[in-house]
Amino acid sequence: METFKAHLDKFIKIDDEEFSSIFSYFQILDVKKKHNLMLEGEICRYKYFVLEGCLRKFFINEKGVEQTTEFAIENWWISDTFAFEKQIKTEFNIQAVEKSSVVMIDFKSQEKLFEKHPIMERYFRITYQRAYAAAERRIRFLHEMSREEMYVHFSSQYPWFIQRIPQYLIASFLGFTPEYLSEIRAKLRS
């Protein structure tokens, strides 16, 4: 709870009383490693904020292989934004990469939250703006870089990426086979 307050403090000015009221719209959930928080084909009910741990979002491609499109560590939100806003079935899955503790909110509670605490519009305006800015850059990387270059880029920009994420999930994120990732790592080491 203090973690979430400290996070909000970076974006908006609220006192303890207002925070208590804001926090009453959210729920806390502790999940084990590999727990599924969202399943393809189900209504996307929640968006998740990571207090501790790591989540990933993935879909199953035509060949039946899991393709990870996003990771979220501490202080990141993760959801299927499109399906959440429309309250429709999602085409993604969200799973815990590590034992994790998350804050979550459902769509109706979020609507009530905005009504009661419009300051949260500002908080989510800034966080969506940053998420969109990151996505714009990522789209450029997907055009510009080879998958090998992306591995080098993520490794240098986000040290947690290679320290915390299991190799088979890094491979799933970059669209490699685990064997090919091992080859690249060996090549980079030499």
Next chain:
Amino acid sequence: METFKAHLDKFIKIDDEEFSSIFSYFQILDVKKKHNLMLEGEICRYKYFVLEGCLRKFFINEKGVEQTTEFAIENWWISDTFAFEKQIKTEFNIQAVEKSSVVMIDFKSQEKLFEKHPIMERYFRITYQRAYAAAERRIRFLHEMSREEMYVHFSSQYPWFIQRIPQYLIASFLGFTPEYLSEIRAKLRS
């Protein structure tokens, strides 16, 4: 001006007086086809909303070829969100695809606008949320679809895409040579 009011009305409730005050923070700009609104290496001063016409965002890749990453038609915003928020040099260019009329706002005016009219936090929260939702889907497509499949997808989802965008820019967006795009079009017609 009525166009922009009608657009805002879809997201927030404001009367004519409040709209006049809100609109005073924005500027209108009319540009000819091929006019450059933003240049790589310059501070990203503005974000642009298309009233009429079409803009595109691109970068020059290692081979010196223009790679288009985004188009914006009527009722869409376009900028380098990352560079705009930080008021730093952009690594993108924005150019008019057609003769266009845009509404633009600079960073400081936007800050003042949020202070005076916090309702605009809600407007930009929703538009960034939708832009991010679209980017999440696009990242999935970039993983999942071949460039040919993306051409078919964009053609069916966004009829304006093939009706309004010149072929060499569609090629630049999809990472094709114009010749290869002609081949695909011929194949799809047959």
